[in-house]
Amino acid sequence: MDRRNFLKSIAMTSLAAVGCKENNGAGSPIVTNGNKKELGEMTYRTTPNTGDKVSLLGYGCMRWPTIQQNGKKVIDQEAVNRLVDYAIEHGVNYFDTSPAYCEGFSERATGIALKRHPRNKYLIATKLSNFSPDQWSREASIKMYHNSFKELQVDYIDYMLLHGIGMGGMNAYNGRYIDNGILDFLLKEREAGRIRNLGFSYHGDIEVFDLLLSQNDKYHWDFVQIQLNYVDWLHAKATNKRNTNAEYLYNELTKRNIPAVIMEPLLGGRLAQLVTFLQERLKQHRPDDSIASWAFRYAGSFPNVLTVLSGMTYMEHLQDNIATFSPLDPCTEEELALLEQTALDMLKFPSIPCTNCQYCMPCPYGINIPEIFAHYNKCINEDNMPTSSRDEKYVEARRAFLVGYDRRVPKLRQADHCIGCKQCLYHCPQRIDIPKQMERINNYIEDLKQNRI
Amino acid sequence: MLRNFRRLFASIFLLGITLLFLDFSGLLSHYLSWMAKAQFLPAVMSANLIVIVVLIVSTLILGRVYCSVICPLGIMQDVISHIGGRVKKNRFRFSKEKRILRLVVLGIFVVMIICGIGSAVALLAPYSAYGRIVTNIVQPAYIAINNLLADWAEANNSYAFYKVDLWLKSISALIVAIVTLLAIGFLAWKHGRTYCNTICPVGTVLGYVAKFSILKPIIDTSKCVNCGLCSKNCKASCINVKEHTIDYSRCVSCFNCLGKCNKHAISYQRISKTKVETINQEKRNFLSMLGIMATTAAASAQEKTVDGGLAPIVDKSIIKRDTPLVPAGSQSLRNFYQKCTGCQLCITKCPNGVLRPSSELTNLLQPVMSYERGFCRPECTECSQVCPAGAIRPITRVEKSSIKIGTAVWNKELCLPLTDGVECGNCSRKCPVGAIRMVPSDKDDEKSIAIPIVDSERCIGCGACENLCPVRPISAIHVEGIEVHRFN
Numbered sequence: 001m002d003r004r005n006f007l008k009s010i011a012m013t014s015l016a017a018v019g020c021k022e023n024n025g026a027g028s029p030i031v032t033n034g035n036k037k038e039l040g041e042m043t044y045r046t047t048p049n050t051g052d053k054v055s056l057l058g059y060g061c062m063r064w065p066t067i068q069q070n071g072k073k074v075i076d077q078e079a080v081n082r083l084v085d086y087a088i089e090h091g092v093n094y095f096d097t098s099p100a101y102c103e104g105f106s107e108r109a110t111g112i113a114l115k116r117h118p119r120n121k122y123l124i125a126t127k128l129s130n131f132s133p134d135q136w137s138r139e140a141s142i143k144m145y146h147n148s149f150k151e152l153q154v155d156y157i158d159y160m161l162l163h164g165i166g167m168g169g170m171n172a173y174n175g176r177y178i179d180n181g182i183l184d185f186l187l188k189e190r191e192a193g194r195i196r197n198l199g200f201s202y203h204g205d206i207e208v209f210d211l212l213l214s215q216n217d218k219y220h221w222d223f224v225q226i227q228l229n230y231v232d233w234l235h236a237k238a239t240n241k242r243n244t245n246a247e248y249l250y251n252e253l254t255k256r257n258i259p260a261v262i263m264e265p266l267l268g269g270r271l272a273q274l275v276t277f278l279q280e281r282l283k284q285h286r287p288d289d290s291i292a293s294w295a296f297r298y299a300g301s302f303p304n305v306l307t308v309l310s311g312m313t314y315m316e317h318l319q320d321n322i323a324t325f326s327p328l329d330p331c332t333e334e335e336l337a338l339l340e341q342t343a344l345d346m347l348k349f350p351s352i353p354c355t356n357c358q359y360c361m362p363c364p365y366g367i368n369i370p371e372i373f374a375h376y377n378k379c380i381n382e383d384n385m386p387t388s389s390r391d392e393k394y395v396e397a398r399r400a401f402l403v404g405y406d407r408r409v410p411k412l413r414q415a416d417h418c419i420g421c422k423q424c425l426y427h428c429p430q431r432i433d434i435p436k437q438m439e440r441i442n443n444y445i446e447d448l449k450q451n452r453i
Numbered sequence: 454m455l456r457n458f459r460r461l462f463a464s465i466f467l468l469g470i471t472l473l474f475l476d477f478s479g480l481l482s483h484y485l486s487w488m489a490k491a492q493f494l495p496a497v498m499s500a501n502l503i504v505i506v507v508l509i510v511s512t513l514i515l516g517r518v519y520c521s522v523i524c525p526l527g528i529m530q531d532v533i534s535h536i537g538g539r540v541k542k543n544r545f546r547f548s549k550e551k552r553i554l555r556l557v558v559l560g561i562f563v564v565m566i567i568c569g570i571g572s573a574v575a576l577l578a579p580y581s582a583y584g585r586i587v588t589n590i591v592q593p594a595y596i597a598i599n600n601l602l603a604d605w606a607e608a609n610n611s612y613a614f615y616k617v618d619l620w621l622k623s624i625s626a627l628i629v630a631i632v633t634l635l636a637i638g639f640l641a642w643k644h645g646r647t648y649c650n651t652i653c654p655v656g657t658v659l660g661y662v663a664k665f666s667i668l669k670p671i672i673d674t675s676k677c678v679n680c681g682l683c684s685k686n687c688k689a690s691c692i693n694v695k696e697h698t699i700d701y702s703r704c705v706s707c708f709n710c711l712g713k714c715n716k717h718a719i720s721y722q723r724i725s726k727t728k729v730e731t732i733n734q735e736k737r738n739f740l741s742m743l744g745i746m747a748t749t750a751a752a753s754a755q756e757k758t759v760d761g762g763l764a765p766i767v768d769k770s771i772i773k774r775d776t777p778l779v780p781a782g783s784q785s786l787r788n789f790y791q792k793c794t795g796c797q798l799c800i801t802k803c804p805n806g807v808l809r810p811s812s813e814l815t816n817l818l819q820p821v822m823s824y825e826r827g828f829c830r831p832e833c834t835e836c837s838q839v840c841p842a843g844a845i846r847p848i849t850r851v852e853k854s855s856i857k858i859g860t861a862v863w864n865k866e867l868c869l870p871l872t873d874g875v876e877c878g879n880c881s882r883k884c885p886v887g888a889i890r891m892v893p894s895d896k897d898d899e900k901s902i903a904i905p906i907v908d909s910e911r912c913i914g915c916g917a918c919e920n921l922c923p924v925r926p927i928s929a930i931h932v933e934g935i936e937v938h939r940f941n
Contacts, residue, residue, distance in 0.1 A: 062760075104759035132758045358761035365923050366766040396612075403615040407607055411827075412766050419869070419879040419923045439882065450832040 042091030043328040045306050047259060049222045050196050052123060052158070054307045056300050057325040058094035058261065059087055061110045062101045062357065063311035075102055075109045083318055084113035090322045093122050094307045096261075097152070098163060099144055100129040100359075107151035115153050124152055125159035125261075127201065128186070130176050131167070131427070138180040145186075149194075159261075160186060160195040161225060164359075165212065166204030168426055173208045187219065197222035201263065203429035206244045209252075216256055223306055224253055225261040227429070229271060230298045230339040231346060231353075232264075239353045240431035250302060259306035265299040266292055266310065268355025275349060275381050278342050285338065292317070293324040298339055301330040351377045352437055353430050360424040360434060368413040369424060369434055375408045376441050388453055398448050405445065415442040455721060456708040459521055467528040473839075474587040474801050475595045477617055482802060482839050489798055489841035491523060492580040493655045498566075498792040499843025509662060516666040516706035517659050520649055526579040527649055527656075527705065529586075530641035534688050537642040543685035545645055547693050550700055555650070555657045562654040569787065572817035575795020579653050580841075582633050584796030585810075585818065589630035592801055593619055618806055618826065626797070626810035626818055645688025650703040660702035667723055670710060672697045676718035683710035683719055769825035770926040776934035778822035778914065780808070780829070781856040782837035782845040785937040793819045793844035799836035805829065807916070808836060822858075824916035824932060829858075831885045831915065854885065855941045859914025859932040861889065861907045867929035870894065870902040880905050880918035880930050886941075888912040889930075905930065913941060 043056040065083075067076040084095075097110045107126060114122050126148045130141045149155065162183070165173050177183040189195045199221050202209045212221070227236075228246040236243040253260045266272055272292035274282070279291055286294075299308040308325075312318040331339070354373035363369055379385050379401050386397040405414070418438035428434060447453045466488060473485040489495065496504035508519055520527045538544065558577070565573045575581050596619050603614040621627065640647045649656040672683075674697050684692040687710055691703035710719050776786070780799065783789035795818040800808045806826030810818050820836075822829065831854050837845045848856065861880075869877045871894065881889040888911035895901035905918075907930075914932045922928035 100758070100760045102760075103762040135758065361760060362762045362764040364764055366764045368763060400612050403612045406615060413763065416883060416921055417879070417923065419875075419877040420882070421875045421877065423875075442883075449830065 039090075039323065040327045042322070042326045043300070044091075045259070047197065047222065047306060048257060049220075052197075054094050054123060055092045055325070056305070056307055056328055057092050057296075057321050058096055058125075058307035058309040059084070059092055060263070060309040060311035061095055061097035061106045063313045064102055064106060064109055065313050066102075075105050077109055077112060080109050081113045081116065083312065083315060084110075085116075086315065087312075087318060087322075088117055088121055091326065092322070094125065094159075094309075095122055096125040096159075096309050098127040098129045099148055099151070100127075100131065100163070107148055111152035111154070119154070123158040124154060125161065126152065126157055127161040127163035128176075128182065129163040130182075131164070131172075133175065136175045136180060138182065138185075141176070141180060141182045142185065145189075156194050156196060159197045159199065159223065160189075161198075162186075162200035164203050164429060165200050166202050166206070166208040167429065169205040170208055170211075173211075183219075199223040199225065199258075199261070201225035201261075202249070203227065204431060205242070209244070209249065213252055213256065213258075216258070221256075221258050223259045223261055225263055225309075226250065226253070227264045228260070228262045228299055228302070228305075229265050229267055229295055231267060231271070231343040233343075234340070235343055235347060238347050240433070243431055250304065254304045257304075260302070260304055261306050262299045262308045264355050264357075265308050266295045267353065268357060270351070270353070270355065270377065271295040273378070273381050274342070274346065276383065278345055281338070282342065285335070289324075290320050292320060294335075294339060296321060296324045297329060297331050298336070300325060300328045301336075349380050351380045352432060354432060355430060357429060359427045359429055363418075364423060365417060365419055365421065366413055367415070367418050367438070368409050369438075371409050371413075372415050372438070372441060373432075375405055379404070386448070386453065389451060402445070402448060415439075415445065418442070456712055459518070459706070459708055462522045463528045463531065466523055467525055467532075470525045470583070471587055471591070474584055474798060475592055477592075477596065477599075477801060477804065479802060479804060479835050482835065486839045486841070489580075489796070489839060492796075492841055493519060493524075493659070494578045494580060494794050495796070495841035495843075498794060499841065501843070508659075512659050512662045513665060514667050516663045516669055516701065516704060517656070518706045519659055520646075520656055520705040521707045524579055524583075524655070526583040526637070526653075527646070529583060530637060530646060530648065531688070531707070533638050533641040534645045538686075543682070544643075545685055545687050545690055547684050547687070548690045550691075550703060551651050555660075558652055559654045559657045566791075569791040570815070571790040571793055571795065571819045572815060575793070575818040576629070577652065577654060578794045578796070579649070579655055581794040581796035581818075582637070584798055585626060585630040586634050588797040588801050589622075589627045590634065620806070620826070622800060622809035623812055625812050629818060645690065646703075646705060647690075649705065650689055650691070657702075663704065663706075664701045666701065668721055669701055670699060670704065670706075670708070670719050670721050672699065673718045673720065676716045677714075678716055678718075680715070682713045682715065686710060686713045767925040769920075769928065771823055771825055772919075772927060772931050774823075774931070774933055776859075776936065777811070777813070777816075778859050778916075778932060778934040779820070780822060780836045780845050781853050781858050781913075781938065782834075782840070782848040783858075783938060784846060786934065787936070789844045790816050790819060791844075792842045793840075794842045795819045796841070798839050798841065799845060802835040802839050804833060804835060822916075822934075824919040824928075826920075828916035828920040829914075852940075854913065857913045857935065857939050857941050859912075859916075859934045860909045861912045861914065861918050861930050861932050863905055863907055864927075864929045864931070865904075867924050867927060868904060869924055869929065870904055872924075874902060876902065877923065878903060878905065879921050879923060883917045883921045884912075885915060885917060886911055886913055889918060911941065 044053045045056055046053055065076045065079045066073040095110055095114060097106045099107055128141060128145055130136060130144055135141060135144060162177055186195060186198055190198045200212060226246060226249045228250060232246040234245055234247060236245045250260055274291060282291055282294055296308055299305060310321050312321060352373045354370055356370045356374060358370060360369050384397045384400040386394045415438045418435060420435040422435055424434045469485050469488045472481055473488060491504055493508055512519060562577055596617050599614060600616050603616040606614040637648050677697060679694055681694045684694045689703045689705050691700040692710060711721060779786060779789040797810060800820050805828060807822050807824065807829050808820045811821040832850055834848055834850055834853055837848045865871060869875050878891045881891045888908045889905045891903035892906055893899055893901045894904045916932045918930045919928045919932050922930050
């Protein structure tokens, strides 16, 4: 190629790039999964108490992209800015964060990215994440509350949540919000207008959920955040017998006309990585749609859902989700039945229902809990879980499992170093019996290493 | 022709043994470990009669071919010497045999074997010296390249390569290896086989055997024109042109002289009968020496507030053990340290980072076990399969799990349940033989926090408990070696 042609081609490329940018937004094609899809208008739902028009796709700020800096993982602020810009440009306006997310740096990164947009273009949700007993005092909790304003660079918060009520049971709830008068404090802040909507997010002990809803006349919850997806709708107890089905939670909210914000619609990405035959079945029904889009459409199909949160780390996930919700194509009866069947089939596999939320981390003994679970689940999905040394592909699968394990998790952070101290148990929103699962995985690894199966 | 044969076989052996030392996957040991077992000194130490007989007989027929074809240190010197010869041609000259030095070194060596001073034996043994050079200098580079390939494989979602820890196993062994390489390398570059013909105890023994070999290079005085080309190209400096004699105790049967002689005056053939009488005296010397070797062989038969992140992990420090730990198959410390020639082949084979050269003066360069990087895994018998010297006898997987090599000792002062009040029991859960049980720390209170108790009879000393103990840098449970291993 001679110089002139070369320059010409550069000019063409940059023109094309500019053209793309101008074409973005509603009514233009978007590329997802390599398929072009005509974008319509984002679907919005309205909050009963403040009349906010909330995008049905909400941005979860728990999984911001990271880069290595001086050997440490830090949030990639430039990438965050790009993602937020793109999201707002395509009609996403609900951003959900917490002082605890991303090792405590999520609020700041989210605040920096949002500050670059007009304040009326976005709605901020954050939480009072005073989990540690050190933070239960009134002073520490209020300090955490004020710090959120500072980090997010705002003077009011659109959606404020009591974070993860039910984790640690009634005792933790009383310690965090009642005995120190923090709930009363937050109600006053709502009256003063610094909190526009007050709600709570729920995991764990159902007693606390029921108590808070029974006091709705007193507190007037503006919204409640629950975990809902096609597995948890009817099968939450498969993870832990004490967990509660999303069906119950959702119906309780609908009865009281409290809108539901949905978390873990994708179970931390697990519903995007189904075992091959389940993927194939969904693809047969809607060949152009991603596997993840099924889970999002499922959650969005419930009319009392205000917004469906997704922790989108990568641009392609954001684009795919925007396509799913612009506009929402609700699931048909037949599709709902198919997803229920998918959930039933999924439960036949011994995968671990970890959503990689990182609430259990850091493990005081250095175990990388989510990565161990992720490797285990990945091997199940990729059919690299030899069950007998007589399996046809035993040797390959064993090697893939063991070599992949060492690659993914440094030796000192592997399951065999779990001492079973149970400190993580209280933190897991899915209530996975982490020490027991660690032991199970380690026993399996020992079986593989010693060729015992 | 003969020289090419020699070079071909030498290349095969050098490559094979080097690969045997480099390979950490354990895949090659099955095919190559015989090359280590064919080495003279390890065969003597393990009383491997077949190898000894084959080597002696081949020396009696062909001369010191062992030194030029089988011994890796010898071949390494030939390679260096060959490159040196490219730079400066015709650089050798005849020198007299340093017989007293040779015999004194050999004598000291034999005495040390009998006394079981392993580190000194390890220092002099030629095959072991080569093993240490590869283990300490070449293998790290090999692993580094492997790790680059593993990165590449990971990027391509392939499981063909996997990463291996690269760590300094012993600074003293590294220094010894570097000094050995520099000293022997320098001598080989300048003077050829000086080490083999003055210091090397194996060279001395085989040299005196080779004096009686059937086939030898012989100078035909009727053809010789005294040009001295053969002598100038003899890396063993053993051809005396003036007297037309060759010192067969130093000739390593490299056949270089045969090709160098323009007049074809040197040939490799049976010696004429007239010479036989003159060497009868030497025959007697030799036999007494063999006697010494035979007796030697017989004698030596925090609270979290935010989500995510990883807690820092402190490295475990190396624990000083009152009794050293040696691998299952060693039978006893005495057997192990007496027979081990310090070649470190077992160290390169240990996939769990357990074996490393000892830093203790009495058994410097010989291996010792420690558990801060890994433990002696129940399914692994690598070291016992490759040991050529009989220091670690072959064992099966089944035997492995019942051989007691040490005993776990609990340290109350450090144990997590007692120091931090945290439930643990990892040592108990991970013990492969179920030798550790958790019991209430207060005998009157069933519900008090549990602490480990070790059944020292059942414990085999594998170190799973020590390695997996969460207390760092010094584990709250560690393994002490025992003098004599036993079956549980």
